[in-house]
Amino acid sequence: MNFKIETVEKINVIKGQYATAQGCILPALYVLEEHEGQVTPEREKALAHLLDVPTYQVAEALSFYTMYNRHGRGKHHFQLCRNISCYLRGSDEVIALFQKRLGILPGEVSADGKYELELAECLGNCDHAPAGILGKEDINDLNCDKLNALLDKLGAPHGV
Numbered sequence: 001m002n003f004k005i006e007t008v009e010k011i012n013v014i015k016g017q018y019a020t021a022q023g024c025i026l027p028a029l030y031v032l033e034e035h036e037g038q039v040t041p042e043r044e045k046a047l048a049h050l051l052d053v054p055t056y057q058v059a060e061a062l063s064f065y066t067m068y069n070r071h072g073r074g075k076h077h078f079q080l081c082r083n084i085s086c087y088l089r090g091s092d093e094v095i096a097l098f099q100k101r102l103g104i105l106p107g108e109v110s111a112d113g114k115y116e117l118e119l120a121e122c123l124g125n126c127d128h129a130p131a132g133i134l135g136k137e138d139i140n141d142l143n144c145d146k147l148n149a150l151l152d153k154l155g156a157p158h159g160v
């Protein structure tokens with residue numbers, strides 16, 4: 001698989017900024033997503049080749065970090081954190097509310113293609129737990145009222 005010249009050039013710049021090839025994986029994935037689109041298995045392997053790292057190291061990064069687009073996206077991509085800080089502050093209720101309103105499970109996109117839910121393992125916003133990300137924007141200090149208001153603003157159904 002060949003990447004666009006622009007993609008290769010940007011990844012090569014990143015390679016020059018990090019001491020190890022492994023350190024380049026996350027920023028290179030952002031470049032890949034921005035210029036090539038979805039991070040398909042073929043692109044995952046090609047990136048490993050370009051960075052000269054084992055494919056499993058790219059796969060590990062992709063399996064841990066949920067912000068990369070691996071399977072196409074709903075128009076409104078929600079990542080909701082379920083890890084300990086967020087859980088202790090009620091993330092399970094927020095996640096359950098999201099699922100009830102949209103009728104989808106984690107990893108799914110609503111039938112109309114508008115909403116996608118992914119569960120995350122710490123988004124680095126533990127001091128604003130429960131935390132989430134909508135698209136590229138942080139959504140902090142979530143609770144059911146705040147999520148309902150956000151979903152109302154987006155025009156989400158009240159249960160399907």
Ligand code: FES
Nearest residue numbers: 081086123125126
């Ligand atoms: S545990 Fe949820 S943001 Fe860290």
